[in-house]
Amino acid sequence: MLSKILSKKECAKCRICCCFDSSDVWETPIITKPLHDKILGEYNPKQKFIKKDNCYILDMPKDESDGLYYCSMLDRNSGCILKDDKPFDCKIWPFRVMDFNGVNVITLSPVCPVVKTRSLEDLSSFIETIAPTIFQQANDQPEIIKPYIKGYPILATDC
Ligand code: SF4
Numbered sequence: 001m002l003s004k005i006l007s008k009k010e011c012a013k014c015r016i017c018c019c020f021d022s023s024d025v026w027e028t029p030i031i032t033k034p035l036h037d038k039i040l041g042e043y044n045p046k047q048k049f050i051k052k053d054n055c056y057i058l059d060m061p062k063d064e065s066d067g068l069y070y071c072s073m074l075d076r077n078s079g080c081i082l083k084d085d086k087p088f089d090c091k092i093w094p095f096r097v098m099d100f101n102g103v104n105v106i107t108l109s110p111v112c113p114v115v116k117t118r119s120l121e122d123l124s125s126f127i128e129t130i131a132p133t134i135f136q137q138a139n140d141q142p143e144i145i146k147p148y149i150k151g152y153p154i155l156a157t158d159c
């Protein structure tokens with residue numbers, strides 16, 4: 001979905017967004033019921049989940065060597081095993097849908113070291129092309145909407 005501004009090669013060298021520490025567990029991707037069932041049926045029948053509203057999040061064991069929680073769908077050599085089935089949150093990362101005073105907005109997480117190097121002009125033009133899809137998904141699956149975090153740049157508003 002983001003291939004116009006981010007290459008697979010750049011992500012392969014990074015993978016920051018597939019591991020979490022205790023301060024950013026809110027970023028773990030929301031898993032819908034159909035995806036939950038697909039993960040159990042096709043990817044890992046032993047995967048454990050934590051229920052969150054009408055959806056789930058993946059139960060990720062802590063890696064005691066560095067204290068981080070690596071996504072259980074991450075293969076450390078080849079990347080996300082879910083490929084095209086990855087959660088919508090992951091398909092649009094580092095863009096986030098947030099609730100800004102009751103209005104859905106698309107923001108950019110400052111954590112991604114690559115996308116933040118793109119010009120604001122390029123990002124805004126790109127977001128215009130995918131904003132309708134993102135806002136539609138947020139309407140269909142409000143669990144992906146996060147509370148607004150001060151300082152996150154707003155690139156589009158659902159109005
Ligand atoms: S943080 Fe950005 S560059 Fe790194 S893997 Fe995630 S999307 Fe790719």
Ligand code: SF4
Binds near residue numbers: 019074075087
């Ligand atoms: S589901 Fe895939 S893309 Fe999303 S955090 Fe896990 S490994 Fe990364």
